[in-house]
Amino acid sequence: MALPGDTKYDCIVIGAGIQGSFTAYHLAKLRKKTLLLEQFPLPHSRGSSHGQTRIIRRAYEEHFYTHMMEECYQLWTELEKESGAQLFRKTGLLVLAKAGNEEYEKVCKNMLENQIPWESLSPAEMKLRYPGLFLSPGEVACCDINGGVLFAEKALRALQMLFKQMGGIIRDGEKVMHIKPGPVVTVTTTSSIYQADGLVITAGPWAQKVLRPLGLQLPLKTLRINVCYWREKIPGKSGILQSLPCFLGFNLNGEEHEVYGLPSQEYPGLIKICFHGGNEADPEERDLKAQNPNIQDIEKLSSFISRYIPGLHPKPAVVEQCMYTNTPDTNFILDHHPLHKNIVIGAGFSGHGFKLSPVVGKILSELCIGEKQSYDLKPFRISRFKTPLKAAL
Ligand SMILES: Cc1cc2nc3c(=O)[nH]c(=O)nc-3n(C[C@H](O)[C@H](O)[C@H](O)COP(=O)(O)OP(=O)(O)OC[C@H]3O[C@@H](n4cnc5c(N)ncnc54)[C@H](O)[C@@H]3O)c2cc1C
Numbered sequence: 492m493a494l495p496g497d498t499k500y501d502c503i504v505i506g507a508g509i510q511g512s513f514t515a516y517h518l519a520k521l522r523k524k525t526l527l528l529e530q531f532p533l534p535h536s537r538g539s540s541h542g543q544t545r546i547i548r549r550a551y552e553e554h555f556y557t558h559m560m561e562e563c564y565q566l567w568t569e570l571e572k573e574s575g576a577q578l579f580r581k582t583g584l585l586v587l588a589k590a591g592n593e594e595y596e597k598v599c600k601n602m603l604e605n606q607i608p609w610e611s612l613s614p615a616e617m618k619l620r621y622p623g624l625f626l627s628p629g630e631v632a633c634c635d636i637n638g639g640v641l642f643a644e645k646a647l648r649a650l651q652m653l654f655k656q657m658g659g660i661i662r663d664g665e666k667v668m669h670i671k672p673g674p675v676v677t678v679t680t681t682s683s684i685y686q687a688d689g690l691v692i693t694a695g696p697w698a699q700k701v702l703r704p705l706g707l708q709l710p711l712k713t714l715r716i717n718v719c720y721w722r723e724k725i726p727g728k729s730g731i732l733q734s735l736p737c738f739l740g741f742n743l744n745g746e747e748h749e750v751y752g753l754p755s756q757e758y759p760g761l762i763k764i765c766f767h768g769g770n771e772a773d774p775e776e777r778d779l780k781a782q783n784p785n786i787q788d789i790e791k792l793s794s795f796i797s798r799y800i801p802g803l804h805p806k807p808a809v810v811e812q813c814m815y816t817n818t819p820d821t822n823f824i825l826d827h828h829p830l831h832k833n834i835v836i837g838a839g840f841s842g843h844g845f846k847l848s849p850v851v852g853k854i855l856s857e858l859c860i861g862e863k864q865s866y867d868l869k870p871f872r873i874s875r876f877k878t879p880l881k882a883a884l
């Protein structure tokens with residue numbers, strides 16, 4: 492095992508998911524000598540950033556996310572140019588809801604106030620554009636015109652490639668076992684010891700496990716998400732495969748949780764439609780059957796599909812898994828460790844962090860090197876929770 496002092500970095504980033512990879516990329520751009528550590532050999536599918544697709548949208552209830560998305564779109568385009576890879580496909584993002592739904596109203600108001608290109612769609616327009624999708628009377632739809640799909644796996648690969656080209660070092664298959672805080676932080680992995688002036692922890696669903704020994708108990712819940720893909724009953728019959736864009740449904744079919752979908756991409760002929768929620772699970776044990784599942788997500792999806800998209804077979808053809816790490820208010824955590832200012836935390840991305848990762852990475856890199864913040868971080872501070880520090884401290 493290498494001894495401390497052998498390798499000293501400006502910054503170390505723990506976790507090569509999308510948030511850690513974007514942070515490392517920004518740090519390398521700022522000419523910081525940066526090490527990105529990942530416990531699994533890359534690429535892997537055990538965290539939250541794997542799979543081919545994610546939704547990108549400005550349609551948010553909160554102004555601050557819509558505002559952050561302006562720069563995110565620019566940075567995604569920049570990444571496409573630098574890597575030469577197509578990472579975005581514009582499809583529009585349909586928002587569907589029961590009329591009068593509070594979230595829906597807020598999303599529309601936000602798009603209107605921020606002059607985001609969007610349109611409200613009448614039942615007749617919906618029928619014409621999206622045959623195969625059946626809304627009931629009293630249900631409404633609007634479209635965030637520039638919403639669409641991000642090619643997730645390709646984005647991760649592009650970032651890690653560019654990071655290495657800029658001189659960044661990635662050590663995968665190395666799990667961080669111990670962190671010793673101090674003016675210079677010492678990080679011990681399963682095979683080496685490293686030191687740095689600053690540390691960024693972006694450990695996804697493992698955040699609690701990494702932060703607990705540092706005396707920090709954040710109110711995070713890790714959920715196992717079933718990622719479901721659905722087949723048409725009669726191939727080509729419903730028209731849904733050709734026409735369905737990304738969509739987000741609030742409060743449809745009596746559901747308080749959202750249902751969302753993306754056009755066919757990963758598997759020819761299959762459409763991804765999922766439930767924005769799941770049962771609590773430890774990331775190490777996510778493949779074990781949930782003991783007492785309190786959300787019957789797949790049953791709820793089957794019922795949604797039978798009612799709204801009856802051209803699809805109501806049993807999923809493929810089911811995969813992914814993890815959410817939720818905060819109580821579903822806003823991210825982007826902050827310094829309360830006691831160790833050179834340790835920075837990015838966590839709790841609550842199932843909506845991918846599209847925002849270009850700006851999340853920028854914010855975390857600024858926090859790490861003590862640069863002036865580009866964004867107001869009030870919604871993301873640890874101090875919004877009551878008892879983040881363990882009594883032992
Ligand atoms: C099913 C699903 C659908 C989603 N849909 C969308 C969407 O449409 N749009 C959107 O914007 N977002 C979406 N999200 C959310 C988005 O994908 C996540 O917010 C984002 O991927 C979180 O990235 P991360 O880097 O924080 O976590 P991860 O990708 O989990 O990365 C954390 C990394 O840290 C590593 N690590 C942990 N502990 C250690 C250790 N001790 N040593 C070394 N390495 C360690 C892990 O192995 C992992 O690779 C979705 C998420 C899921 C699961």
Ligand SMILES: O=C(O)[C@@H]1CCCCN1
Pocket residue numbers: 546547548739749750751767842843844
């Ligand atoms: O971040 C998003 O846009 C989606 C919304 C639906 C649930 C999964 N994440």
